[in-house]
Amino acid sequence: MFGQILWWMEIAAEAFILLRSINARLYGKYLSFFIYLTAVLLIDLLRFSVLTLHPNVYAPVYWYTEFLHAGIGYAVILEIYKQTLNNSPGVVRIAQTFLWGVLGAVILKVMSNAVSRPLWSTATMSVELERDMRTVQALLLAGIIALLAYYVVPTGRNLRGIIFGYSAYIYSSVVSLAFGSLPGHGLRPGWRLVQPIAYLAALLIWSYALWSYSPNPAAGTESKIDRDYKFIAGQTRRTLARARSFLKLGGEL
Amino acid sequence: MSQLLPYLGVALLLLVVSGLWARQIFLKGKSRIELLLPRKHRGTGGNTASHGDLGERIFSLEDWYFVSRYVPSEIQTMFLRERAALAISWLRRTRSRVSLVMRSHVAAVRQTENFRLGPELKLALSYLFFLVLCDLLIGWIWLRGPVRTRKMVGQTLRTVAWLRGAFEQLMARVDPATCNALRTSFDHRAVRD
Numbered sequence: 001m002f003g004q005i006l007w008w009m010e011i012a013a014e015a016f017i018l019l020r021s022i023n024a025r026l027y028g029k030y031l032s033f034f035i036y037l038t039a040v041l042l043i044d045l046l047r048f049s050v051l052t053l054h055p056n057v058y059a060p061v062y063w064y065t066e067f068l069h070a071g072i073g074y075a076v077i078l079e080i081y082k083q084t085l086n087n088s089p090g091v092v093r094i095a096q097t098f099l100w101g102v103l104g105a106v107i108l109k110v111m112s113n114a115v116s117r118p119l120w121s122t123a124t125m126s127v128e129l130e131r132d133m134r135t136v137q138a139l140l141l142a143g144i145i146a147l148l149a150y151y152v153v154p155t156g157r158n159l160r161g162i163i164f165g166y167s168a169y170i171y172s173s174v175v176s177l178a179f180g181s182l183p184g185h186g187l188r189p190g191w192r193l194v195q196p197i198a199y200l201a202a203l204l205i206w207s208y209a210l211w212s213y214s215p216n217p218a219a220g221t222e223s224k225i226d227r228d229y230k231f232i233a234g235q236t237r238r239t240l241a242r243a244r245s246f247l248k249l250g251g252e253l
Numbered sequence: 254m255s256q257l258l259p260y261l262g263v264a265l266l267l268l269v270v271s272g273l274w275a276r277q278i279f280l281k282g283k284s285r286i287e288l289l290l291p292r293k294h295r296g297t298g299g300n301t302a303s304h305g306d307l308g309e310r311i312f313s314l315e316d317w318y319f320v321s322r323y324v325p326s327e328i329q330t331m332f333l334r335e336r337a338a339l340a341i342s343w344l345r346r347t348r349s350r351v352s353l354v355m356r357s358h359v360a361a362v363r364q365t366e367n368f369r370l371g372p373e374l375k376l377a378l379s380y381l382f383f384l385v386l387c388d389l390l391i392g393w394i395w396l397r398g399p400v401r402t403r404k405m406v407g408q409t410l411r412t413v414a415w416l417r418g419a420f421e422q423l424m425a426r427v428d429p430a431t432c433n434a435l436r437t438s439f440d441h442r443a444v445r446d
Contacts, residue, residue: 149274178260236358
């Protein structure tokens with residue numbers, strides 16, 4: 001019953017955020033994110049109608065749509081990367097390298113799993129696949145947040161809300177799916193409620209953060225910045241080397 | 254259970270970086286480089302020297318010779334304790350100045366189109382190494398006292414002067430307007446993190 005209440009609340013919250021986004025003209029500004037939210041709402045409505053009308057086929061529909069749900073979550077990551085790196089061409093380079101590295105690692109992992117596993121079971125594989133997909137999303141999110149923190153990239157309320165909400169959901173998903181994939185843990189009702197509760201929390205964060213348009217602050221002073229990277233890097237490197245050599249000298253005294 | 258470790262590790266990583274970012278956002282007002290305009294202007298020439306004079310005066314061995322010969326042991330202990338605190342404070346100041354240079358660097362690099370990943374990673378590691386060394390040195394002074402570190406103090410004075418020059422040069426290139434404000438602020442020791 002509690003699960004049903006959570007489900008209705010999620011559908012209501014998704015519909016509310018989408019209606020508000022259209023009303024506040026946010027939909028086009030964060031297109032990938034709202035496409036994700038629309039898809040999730042449609043998936044929820046489909047599941048609800050299947051559970052009501054054809055409960056015997058609910059289980060396979062649930063697993064296939066869960067895979068779709070996890071897959072379309074990459075739209076949120078895409079939106080975050082797009083919004084974050086819009087005004088930071090320097091950070092784009094490092095982000096691209098990171099993305100390609102993670103993508104390569106995932107492809108290798110999936111290939112090695114496919115080769116080593118002789119038998120396929122829909123439910124087990126779906127849980128494991130979703131767990132792996134969410135883990136990759138967690139890695140990508142951690143990477144972009146680390147870049148945001150390191151380069152002190154200015155962010156607006158909308159983007160912060162999207163990142164914090166989705167991070168909370170992904171964190172809970174990875175932990176719950178990891179424990180849920182253990183034998184004997186998957187069927188425990190407590191673990192099955194973690195993801196819906198975290199998702200509802202994310203929806204509440206998004207409801208607040210996406211109430212009105214709040215773009216990323218423009219970097220006003222940086223317009224004067226000289227773009228000679230070699231000079232900047234060389235200066236800073238020399239400063240650090242000098243300071244370090246001094247410290248080494250002090251340590252030897 | 255061990256198969257869970259990679260997933261829990263990634264989840265923990267996400268939690269930690271999110272927490273650090275949230276903290277940075279929360280402390281944004283406090284961590285922003287604040288420039289305080291001087292109340293009265295003094296000449297900019299000779300400030301490095303005045304920093305040096307001040308440091309040399311604070312850490313001078315003459316003081317120690319005097320204290321060790323003519324005052325009782327309680328005063329000697331007090332003297333050493335206070336000088337250790339000053340040395341540590343000096344190192345922290347140096348570290349905060351290098352951090353300021355690094356922050357200026359990342360702010361500049363963020364906008365750079367010809368970004369190079371390799372040098373940037375080296376720089377980040379160097380900076381991290383510097384911070385660790387600085388903390389080790391602070392611990393070393395705390396353990397061994399300021400008198401035995403007098404040579405290091407001399408080096409510190411020179412390095413601070415050099416750092417200031419390097420920083421101003423960097424800032425002049427990055428943002429001349431801010432550089433002028435910073436130069437004035439440095440002169441009056443009003444640059445705060």
